Amino acid sequence: MIPAPLPAERVFRGDRTFDYVYSKRMITGYDPETKTFRTGIGDLLNFGWLPESLVPSDNPLSIHARQRVHSAFARSMVRNGWEKEVSVSLDLDVMGIRFLIRGRLDLIRESDGSAEVLEIKTLDGKPDFTDPVQSRRNNSLQLYFYAKALSSARGLTPDSISASLVFLSMDNTSEPEAHYFPLDLSDEELEGSWLRHIRDTAEFLIAEDARKSIQLSALGGFHFPYDSPRPGQQQILSDVENCIENKGYLMLAAPTGTGKTAAVLTGAIRITLPRRLTLFFLTAKNTHKSIVLETLRIIIKKGVPLRGIVITARSEVCHRNRPRCLPDDCPYAVDFRDKIHESGIMKELLDHQIIGPDILMTIAERAGVCAFELGLCLATQCDIVICDYNYVFDPHVFLKRFFLEQNTAEMCALLIDEAANLPSRAIDYYSPEIRLSWIEELLEDGSCTGKREKLLHPWMERFGEWTILLENSGEDEIELPSDTDIPLQTDSWFKEITELRDPPEPLRELFKAIIDFSKISGVSDSRYHLLYRLENGDRILQWFCTDPSLFLRERLESCHNSIAFSATLTPFDHFEYLLGFPDEGRTVSRKIAWPFPKENLGVWISPVIDTRYRSRMESAALLARKICEIYSAMTGTWLVFFPSYVYLELIADHLKDSSVPLLIQTPGMSREERAGFIERIESENQLVLTVSGGVFSEGIDLRSENLLGAIIVGPSLPGMNLRMKLLSDSYRLRELDPFIHTWAIPGMVRVIQAAGRLIRNSIERKALVLIGKRFTKYPYLGLLPEHWFRDGSIQLLCGGVCGITDFLRKEKGGAKAPP
Structure with a gap:
């Protein structure tokens, strides 16, 4: 481990x-x-x-x-x-x-x-x-x-x-x-x-006392960022306050549109500011970071003087647009201290109160210093830090200044947004890998010494042996015996690397992986499996971790408190374990009711079409006709979510001959392309084909008056491969149903996330169509949100779509939702 x-x-x-x-x-x-x-x-x-x-x-x-x-x-x-x-x-x-x-x-x-x-x-x-x-x-x-x-x-x-x-x-x-x-x-x-x-130091403490005194005075007159809390927000406020007050653990399942961000932030700062805790708002999505910043600005306008900063990836704020840091060849790395002192930029940035990436880059550029490192220095003087999960949980990039020592970690309060996404990220954090390309690059380096070659050649031999096993298997990935001979030679590599002032990047990566491998190899741990695969032309050896929950718990227990929240955090027992939250009554779990009238969301299941993998080619034409029928019955913007790009492209080919205008998501879209895609969704009437679990299925607010509804094609189950089989085996060892926990729950989480793009306020009225007969069966039906059931049931769409049309026409005659 x-x-x-x-x-x-x-x-x-x-x-x-x-x-x-x-x-x-x-x-x-x-x-x-x-x-x-x-x-x-x-x-x-x-x-x-x-x-x-x-x-x-x-x-x-x-x-x-x-x-x-x-x-x-x-x-x-x-x-x-x-x-x-x-x-x-x-x-x-x-x-x-x-x-x-x-x-x-x-x-x-x-x-x-x-x-x-x-x-x-x-x-x-x-x-x-x-x-x-x-x-x-x-x-x-x-x-x-x-x-x-x-x-x-x-x-x-x-x-x-x-x-x-x-x-x-x-x-x-x-x-x-x-x-x-x-x-x-x-x-x-x-x-x-x-x-x-x-x-x-004394002057800083005195100034901080004065700042905190002003904060506390302002906090006494602050109640909520908006005019009044929505239904459910008051419960969230109370639960968050109690959790931080008691150094506890809280899991909040609140539907999209509840206003989780405003409620959680408000409840948190009421306790963290008086106690001088640093509040970490953890989110993987830039759109979520923007929502947090917008909420903080409103709180500041209400009179509470806060300092907040966004810590983003180093490459995103690099003045030289480099994918990795090369301080030996960077003018922004030299004279760091003098440039900061002479320019006075730290005070200038702190006076901004909210420090986003753009203002950080602009002012750091003016002073000629690294924006990323400057942001890290500023973070310790801020009340709130907004960043990705990895800056807290990744063992290689976590923020040492906050989490390395217990006395600083216990001063950090954690808010984990969209927490259902953290377990899969944690698997990546704790699954080290060694790539053949690193070894080949080091051997091709002209500075490679004879001693280094001697250390690298056993790796070349082993990779050759493992590649033969992979090719003979006919699979994309294989599992090797846990006692496989791996030429780590940790002590020899340590001596080799310590002799170099600035080791090349492949050597850094290889040494890091060897250190990680040395802790796992030879240790009996059922959570780890040795895998070998071919990926994008590279050969990769990896210790795959099926259960990182204990590693997450170690970090959580070092902090003041931990609050996980999401629209998709149920079943609670499933996510409580995966997130490393303690049981035995130490974790409070709260499900918040849908805050809008149930009649505003019409839900139908179309059970005729079989969307299972084995039947997709056969049912593709029928599915395309059903999608066209729904779109043509009432023209506007409809979102269609598919479980994979392959399935999306299959149906897109059937739709291209129709007169329906299409907007199709493609793999690997850049940030600019994604922004343009959202702009087109919000400005044009069309059928939008996208992928469940992708960038357009969660974490975005679509502000379109013409958005009528969403069509979700089948439960978005993870694929069947070796890794998923190993995950299912880990659930079986814990005497849990492997299918439900490995495939059904993650698949339905994606379905619920996709449906969350529809209604964001109490006026909007939208339609949701679930296509596939599996939605009518166990376990999928039991995993649907309660508010999707009107009068205890969900309507079946077995014939025409006039029911959907009638439902949406009621909205057309009523008040419009604000943009």
């Missing part, structure tokens, strides 16, 4: 240039009532610290080697009479703020009335500086703190304490060379730097 990330993995996070030291403004350990700040010296010195440059000066992958060298030197000094890892503390009062600072010095040797202190650091190569106060500010201040703490605790005078920084050169020699830099504890520049940092 893959446990919590080890230090060697940390370099593979999204914000890779802050591997070990990162800007920290998230306040933990501060009590505003007593004005007391309890903190470790490392956290204190990193508080507000910005890196001079984003270009790595050392190879960050060598952390294990650094730790070994550090420990070996300390042990050798202990043998010579030194004491290691001694805890010290210091109590200061600055500007009305009491600082209780703790730390643990590396080495100390005491005699009557005097003490020697050593702080150990490691370097790649020899020191290229003479004055650590100038070049290694934080190292010098850390040692200065130890000396001051010793002086206070032992009653020693400053001149009776000698303090030195010891830099151990790691230059591939068997015995690292130690370089000693004595620190002048009476140095005015050193003392001034210490006092400035303490005062800057």
Whole structure:
């Protein structure tokens, strides 16, 4: 299995240039009532610290080697009479703020009335500086703190304490060379730097107290972003408040149109703002992020001063439009700290209150700094962070500044939007893979050494053997025995990579995967299966995780609270387990009723057409005629959702000869193409052919007066393949019905998501037609939402479509829904 990330993995996070030291403004350990700040010296010195440059000066992958060298030197000094890892503390009062600072010095040797202190650091190569106060500010201040703490605790005078920084050169020699830099504890520049940092921190805390005071005052007069809550929203408000207040777990199933975002955000900020928690709104869709930002702006207009930021993918805010980060060749990575300080852009951006990608890029470009890294620095000073799931749950790109340490993670409140999508994403997070293309690229690299070739050739041989097995099977993917010989050679790869200052990207990816594989291979874990496949010309070996719920739970339990919400979060027991939410009564589950009149949604099932895979060719002509009949009976815009592109294209071919105007979704549409597609849906009368579970079936608001209804072709069941079989086996081991949990529930989730595009307010009146006789049978019928049943039943569409026409004509004679 893959446990919590080890230090060697940390370099593979999204914000890779802050591997070990990162800007920290998230306040933990501060009590505003007593004005007391309890903190470790490392956290204190990193508080507000910005890196001079984003270009790595050392190879960050060598952390294990650094730790070994550090420990070996300390042990050798202990043998010579030194004491290691001694805890010290210091109590200061600055500007009305009491600082209780703790730390643990590396080495100390005491005699009557005097003490020697050593702080150990490691370097790649020899020191290229003479004055650590100038070049290694934080190292010098850390040692200065130890000396001051010793002086206070032992009653020693400053001149009776000698303090030195010891830099151990790691230059591939068997015995690292130690370089000693004595620190002048009476140095005015050193003392001034210490006092400035303490005062800057105190000023920040005082300013934050003032900001929070204004927030709380405004919060007292704030009730809801809109005039009044819709039915169900008051229940959501109450449940969210109780969950955060009690550090609990909440699952909310609320139909589309309930106004989940406004209710959840309102309930959350009522508790998180007074408690100074950072609220994370997690969503995979850019459209959802826009809804959150719009809601936050309304709340701010209501008088509550909030700070919110959107953290998006690094590539989306890259000034150079690069798919991956290359800090060694990027002008936006150099002089990062100086550019920020000189431009004053952090204050400027925080004054915007809501920091979206566009404004972040514009201002970062003006200052000449990386927008992504700037956003990460700003996030710790914001009340709300809007980002993708991976920045919390992915073991390689999670935001360390928030979630690496327990004291910061417990200050984070999680809101997980469209939570039904998280389990499948988590499977990807915890299913590491190794690609043949990485190995081939490394072998073709002109800088490939003989030692590296020796490590790579066993991989080429194994990939050849596995490819023969795949070809002989006649399948697209095969399962290999769990005890398959995999040439990991983890220690050898570790030595190879730590010798490089900036390893090539394929080597980084390979090393990351080898570290992950080493934790799984040889361990008996029924959740993991070793798979081999051919994909887009590449050959891929993967440990496939069928159940990542325990990994999700580990993250959830480290945070203050967790709230999952979606229109498709039932059955609760199914999603409670997959999401890692605890049982035994610790999770509150709430189903919110549909907020609109039931008569506004007309639902029909057309049971005549068989939409099963085996019958699609035979029934295609009949299905195309039925779709044309529905469209022609009342012209407008109709959405038609198919379970796959292949099925969509089959029916599109039958419809092309008709007079019906078609708008057809295609695979791999760009962001601009998707925006244009939505614009056409909203402006033209046509039959829109799209895919269930795709980008147009969830997370979008269609503002079209001409949208009459949706036609959903069959339950959108996942395909039958090796991975789905392994997932079904995992349910069988838990004594659950494998078909229902592997295929039926996910398929019906997509159906319900697609239908959610129809009604968004109490005035709209729309028709929903479910095509396929499976909708009339178990288990599909039992998975349909309650509000689809009018008077306890759903109408069957066995003949003509006049019932649909009559239903929609009632809307035509009534009031129009607002755009």
